[in-house]
Amino acid sequence: MIIFHNQQLPLFKQLLLIAITSTFVITLTKSLTAQDDLLAQEERALQQAVSQVAASVVQLEVLGGLETGNDGPVSGLVVSNDGYILSSAVNFRPSFTSILASTPSGKRATATLVSHDYNRNLVLLKVNTTEQYTTASPVPHTEIIVGQWSIALGKTYSREVVNQSLGIISATNRIWGKAIQTDAKISPANYGGPLIDIQGRVYGILTPLSPRGQNPTDGTDWYDSGIGFAVPLIDILPHLDTLKAGKDLHSGLLGVSLKSGDIYDLPAEIVAVQPKSPARTGGLQKGDTIIKVNDVLISRQAQLRHALGSQYAGNTIAISVKRDDQVVTTKVTLVEKLEPYEHPLLGVLPDRNFEKPGTKIRHIYMDSPAQQVKLQPGDIITHINNEAVADHNALRLVLSNFEPLDELTLTYLRNNEPTTVSLELGNIPQQAPTISPHATPTTAAAADTLATGLIDLKLPEEKNECVAIIPTNYRHDVPHALIVWLQAPGEPDNENLQAQWAALGEQYQAIVLAPQSADPARWNPSEVDFIRKTIDNVLSIYTIDRNRIVVHGQQAGGSMSYLVGFSHRDLIRGVAPLDASLPIRAAIKANDPGERLAFYAFNLKESKLAKASAAGLKRLTAAKYPVTAVQLSDKAGLSDSDRIQFLQWVDSLDRI
Amino acid sequence: MSRLFVKRLSILRPLLIATLVLSGLASSSQADDLALASNTVQSKMVKIYGAGGLKGLEAYQSGFLISGDGHILTVWSYVLDTDYITIVLDDGRKFEGKIVGADPRLEMAVLKIDSQELDHFSLSKSVVLQPGARILTISNLFGVATGNEPCSVLHGIVAATTTLNARRGAFKSPYQGPVYVLDAISNNPGAAGGALTDSHGNLAGLLGKELRNAQNGTWLNYALPIAQLTTAVEDIIAGRTRPRSFDETVKRPENPHTLKSLGIRMVPDVLTKTPPFVDSITRKSVAEQKGFQPDDLILYLNNRRIDSLNTLINEIALIDKIDHITVVIQRDNNLINITLPGQ
Numbered sequence: 001m002i003i004f005h006n007q008q009l010p011l012f013k014q015l016l017l018i019a020i021t022s023t024f025v026i027t028l029t030k031s032l033t034a035q036d037d038l039l040a041q042e043e044r045a046l047q048q049a050v051s052q053v054a055a056s057v058v059q060l061e062v063l064g065g066l067e068t069g070n071d072g073p074v075s076g077l078v079v080s081n082d083g084y085i086l087s088s089a090v091n092f093r094p095s096f097t098s099i100l101a102s103t104p105s106g107k108r109a110t111a112t113l114v115s116h117d118y119n120r121n122l123v124l125l126k127v128n129t130t131e132q133y134t135t136a137s138p139v140p141h142t143e144i145i146v147g148q149w150s151i152a153l154g155k156t157y158s159r160e161v162v163n164q165s166l167g168i169i170s171a172t173n174r175i176w177g178k179a180i181q182t183d184a185k186i187s188p189a190n191y192g193g194p195l196i197d198i199q200g201r202v203y204g205i206l207t208p209l210s211p212r213g214q215n216p217t218d219g220t221d222w223y224d225s226g227i228g229f230a231v232p233l234i235d236i237l238p239h240l241d242t243l244k245a246g247k248d249l250h251s252g253l254l255g256v257s258l259k260s261g262d263i264y265d266l267p268a269e270i271v272a273v274q275p276k277s278p279a280r281t282g283g284l285q286k287g288d289t290i291i292k293v294n295d296v297l298i299s300r301q302a303q304l305r306h307a308l309g310s311q312y313a314g315n316t317i318a319i320s321v322k323r324d325d326q327v328v329t330t331k332v333t334l335v336e337k338l339e340p341y342e343h344p345l346l347g348v349l350p351d352r353n354f355e356k357p358g359t360k361i362r363h364i365y366m367d368s369p370a371q372q373v374k375l376q377p378g379d380i381i382t383h384i385n386n387e388a389v390a391d392h393n394a395l396r397l398v399l400s401n402f403e404p405l406d407e408l409t410l411t412y413l414r415n416n417e418p419t420t421v422s423l424e425l426g427n428i429p430q431q432a433p434t435i436s437p438h439a440t441p442t443t444a445a446a447a448d449t450l451a452t453g454l455i456d457l458k459l460p461e462e463k464n465e466c467v468a469i470i471p472t473n474y475r476h477d478v479p480h481a482l483i484v485w486l487q488a489p490g491e492p493d494n495e496n497l498q499a500q501w502a503a504l505g506e507q508y509q510a511i512v513l514a515p516q517s518a519d520p521a522r523w524n525p526s527e528v529d530f531i532r533k534t535i536d537n538v539l540s541i542y543t544i545d546r547n548r549i550v551v552h553g554q555q556a557g558g559s560m561s562y563l564v565g566f567s568h569r570d571l572i573r574g575v576a577p578l579d580a581s582l583p584i585r586a587a588i589k590a591n592d593p594g595e596r597l598a599f600y601a602f603n604l605k606e607s608k609l610a611k612a613s614a615a616g617l618k619r620l621t622a623a624k625y626p627v628t629a630v631q632l633s634d635k636a637g638l639s640d641s642d643r644i645q646f647l648q649w650v651d652s653l654d655r656i
Numbered sequence: 657m658s659r660l661f662v663k664r665l666s667i668l669r670p671l672l673i674a675t676l677v678l679s680g681l682a683s684s685s686q687a688d689d690l691a692l693a694s695n696t697v698q699s700k701m702v703k704i705y706g707a708g709g710l711k712g713l714e715a716y717q718s719g720f721l722i723s724g725d726g727h728i729l730t731v732w733s734y735v736l737d738t739d740y741i742t743i744v745l746d747d748g749r750k751f752e753g754k755i756v757g758a759d760p761r762l763e764m765a766v767l768k769i770d771s772q773e774l775d776h777f778s779l780s781k782s783v784v785l786q787p788g789a790r791i792l793t794i795s796n797l798f799g800v801a802t803g804n805e806p807c808s809v810l811h812g813i814v815a816a817t818t819t820l821n822a823r824r825g826a827f828k829s830p831y832q833g834p835v836y837v838l839d840a841i842s843n844n845p846g847a848a849g850g851a852l853t854d855s856h857g858n859l860a861g862l863l864g865k866e867l868r869n870a871q872n873g874t875w876l877n878y879a880l881p882i883a884q885l886t887t888a889v890e891d892i893i894a895g896r897t898r899p900r901s902f903d904e905t906v907k908r909p910e911n912p913h914t915l916k917s918l919g920i921r922m923v924p925d926v927l928t929k930t931p932p933f934v935d936s937i938t939r940k941s942v943a944e945q946k947g948f949q950p951d952d953l954i955l956y957l958n959n960r961r962i963d964s965l966n967t968l969i970n971e972i973a974l975i976d977k978i979d980h981i982t983v984v985i986q987r988d989n990n991l992i993n994i995t996l997p998g999q
Contacts, residue, residue: 039689039790039855047788072826072871157837163816164788165839185839188872189815223874224841 045198046166050151052200054162055104056136057193058085059155060111060125064097075154075193076101076125077205078135079237083127084244086236087192088207089116089216092123101127102159104134115243119251119312120178120231121207121216124243136194138233139201144172149198150182152206152228154190163189170227175209176309179229186228188220195230204230214251215587239312252311252334255279256290257400257594260570263301267291270321272400272593276339282332284321286401291327292320308334340624341591344404344425346370346656348381349433350392352479352545353441358382358413359392359656363435373421375412382418383411393547396656399425400593428626432600432649437507445475450541454498457513459533466515466534467494470542471506479545481510481650484535484564486557489521500643508647510548513538523560528567531560535571547654550574550600552646554637559583569595573653576646578602578638581609582616591624598626600649602638605631690811693792693857698806699746699775701851702728703796704753704767707738718795718807718850718863719743719767721776726751726769727893729779729885730849731865732758736765739928743769748804757892758963760955761984761991763831764862764885766892777851777859779889782882785836785860789814793842793879795850795863807850812840815877826871828989833884836861838877843867852879897961901970909976915969917977918996919943922965930965934985946994949987956984 056078076087085101092113101111109129116123152165167184174181182195186206195203208219209229219229239249255277259269268290273279290298293307294317311317313336320329347368354360358380364371381395382388385408389395402408404427411420452470459466474480501512515534517523538544551572553561558580565575566589573596599620603613621627628649632642700720708715719730728743741753751769758765785791793810801807814836821832836852843866852861861879868875891897900906915922919941923933932954937944954962958981962968975981978998985992
């Protein structure tokens, strides 16, 4: 009986009340426990996904060779039943001797490395077994969604049980279009293993990747950091047959140099097309602006990098460019390697004070094409192949589209009389020219309040010290060379530095910048970014000639100068190591028409590094960089005459 | 039955309110579930402060209560290497902590504070976890919590179960047994000794110390399963690993072993509690034969915990010369068992 307000309810109403109440209670209890169960249900679903793929994750043991960083077991993913395995290139140090892989029955079998995907840092292996593996299906692109559960699997702790890390998909289209990003913990515990979704399908293969470099170990310092990458399996499967056939996949190169500057701001304007490249074959020209690659519209250089970053050599792409007012479309097939490009020499040094249109000649190189056609200092070059060239920077860029032995016509003014000549371009000589210092402008110097002499340029946010020597005759209308001096390990001696360079800096219009390492005993490769910051700082205060920014270093500082030069191609035009060698395993990027880089090596005769240094310079020469080597006899360092020779080389870096 | 005029609203209103309240509870219960788990654990956690504070070695770690009378389970570390250990409870109360015993083989220690009716974990009620299971780690990593602030809670899953010796020398730790490898960045300074629980707050493990994988340079996040520790904890609390010499009524043999007859020379006893390091071994002695070396640290004699030189001398005096002695020593990061024969 139900009493309500002291009165008994009619039977029907009692039953109704009971029914309503119990329905509410039951529903709410169910939903409470259902919520309670949600965590448990989710856990079960994730475990089911893991168990679905677990058999396709393989434990690999990579044996032999030099120890590098990971000598424990590593992981791989089965991609075909007969035992083809994909893994990360980081798991295979170059010197390894053998690979063991786990089989479905729990035994171990040998495996061989079949091929490399050098663009995405993956490898394909084949296990020598007759046992049949199970494979997993890939997640299609449309279903790779940011925010979805993702589980990273490896088989490094045990040969039977996968180890797992739970996270989500953080982003897609990372590393220039090659990878998806996850916040699961990615480390040697799962490099080479799969990243899977809650349905038990594979998003991709886990591998360290970095937007800044393409070596197999780039990105390993981000392990367990909350940022990890997987190469989508759906992207690799179409190329599986190629990889199975033992053919390596390489990044596809086009052969254009774009205008130097901020890649996130500038449109993709071509300043140089490399001869013998797909771009040249496809008819792309200097001055074209790339606006479309396949279906992707390009309005900034970074977008072009994105469009090309994931392309393999051998891929054919459609490129549309804007030429004057027209849109031209062409098809090009990307290549694995471009022929090394060698800058040609016309044989002139420009007058930097010259304001009017054209290039005024300051100096003629001996035995050069310019000398052969009887050009003289004072002549003004106005046209190349009948096209007007505004100034010496423009002239330099025009010539970056030519190679030694190419023919062209040149128009110049002498006493206001134009003359046109034909000539064949030559090679840049090994020896630096002997030249007198550049003349100062004839106009009076404007008032200047900038500090000169030995000044402190320590950046507030960096703990490293940094000083600079500004010539006392500095004037802002004279573009100065910038020599970045990276000393050998030891305590800095600023007074000595000033004594050595102050007078010469005034003569040759050069600023010496000396950023110092945080630890006086050594340079840390990561200080490359700090050095860049100090250079940018000087560029913002003083007038620096961008054609003559050189990094000069001794011993460990010399090795750093190589590193800085290759890391900041857009800025550095010269590398001058003293008693240092190019790191043996450093990959040398090909000489770029648009971004010149020249080398001036000071070698000490009895140095232990003499052999390595010579070998390094040989490699640079083979890559078609201009290399000048000088022998020093004095172990104590540079003499004044050595410095003068060096400064003359720096002064000639704007050669044409 | 009399007919009565029932206002619909007056029946429905309380029902409506009840529904809204209950459904409100239902939708938030998923978050509440973990919050509930965390809350039940916090009252069992303690913050431990002791030795350290130099050269980047922090002077704090975590622990949790395992008895109502104030027994605390934590890791064996340099933080406890002092006479003044401070224990701070979840409610901010401070106590002086005393070491009841420690097992360096398991890298664990049991402390005690003088209190009653404290909220605690029952080791017998601990759970075993499978790979993939959701977990919480509760600890005072980085010493963020002070006073009555609750310890920090991290979530993750069990990444793998393995033994530390599976990687042949990768992990330099005296403990080489089974561990839970955790998918959470749990092992940070100060976290050692914290609690590993499932998503309902049931105890599963003791958070380990900072350990680096020597093979690939990565840091390991791990916990020791409670099952590995229970027997040793019970032995410690029951006094079974307590040196016999602490008991004055124990019978002393007429002809006991001596360090001299064994050929062991220890470091000079200059501190209040000089650690029992071997200084030198006499040539052609029993000790040399059995493999003792200078700088060995004596941890156990016949399964009794030797915490100081003084204890060693007293304990040896209770072992008859005709009996053999089982010794556990620590050499660098390895634990070595040596049996010295009777003479």
